[in-house]
Amino acid sequence: MSTPIRLTDAVLVVVDISGYTSFVQKRTVSLEHAEAIVSELIESIIDHADHPLVVNKLEGDAALLYAETRGAREAAAASAIRQVSGFFTGFATSLQRIGTERRHCDCDACANIGSLKLKAFMHIGEIVIKRVRTFEEIAGDPVILVHRMTKNALPLREYVLMTDAFCAAGGSDIEDLRSIRERIDGAEIALHWCDVDAIGRRAAQLPVATSPAPAPAPDFERSRAFAHLPRADAAWANAGPIAALRQLLSRWRGR
Ligand SMILES: [Zn+2]
Structure with missing residues (x-):
């Protein structure tokens, strides 16, 4: 049985609580309390996540969320x-x-609760969603990149950092957006950051979502790189790269 896999364009968000590491290194009863505090804070953040943004994974003092763009x-x-x-x-x-x-x-x-700060990282790109039993795993270069972005050289503890791709999709109207260049996996890329007030001002300017109802069945655009694969919105069990590979193999054997 093949694993249901599909490709989709998605916004990716990583939220990360900083201050945690120095926090837990100060040993006393604090280790246990630090864990409890950070868990509660992460919960309070993901409780605010609303459709179409879904929590994919909790990673200690961080969380990964994504939202399929579905052509918009x-x-x-x-x-x-x-x-x-x-x-x-x-x-x-x-x-x-x-x-x-x-x-x-x-x-x-x-x-030292007051020393905890929040950072957010935003990217947009084509990801793979893999369903393993009841779990949904997301993968692909954009997922790797948004994680790599958390290890940047910005000497700040509270900010929002975005990629070029995210800026092009919706971040370019943020006031006071500043750019940095970072080396990620041997390549130099441009990233853009702003402070929390700037993101708040931009959020206040944006129109409120007209409908909280989930969008209809996905009919997203596919990149040329994946055009040879079966459509992702076809039946899950028969779609995906594994099925495509099988088809290719059987054709090749038939020669
Ligand atoms: Zn305590």
């Missing part, structure tokens, strides 16, 4: 900007609440 890149990028802005607001509110709740604990974790 600008709308998907705008929705992601609004939601990321909401993540920062939710993070700040939760930080304050947790700080108040834990004000009587003097462990390093609870005493």
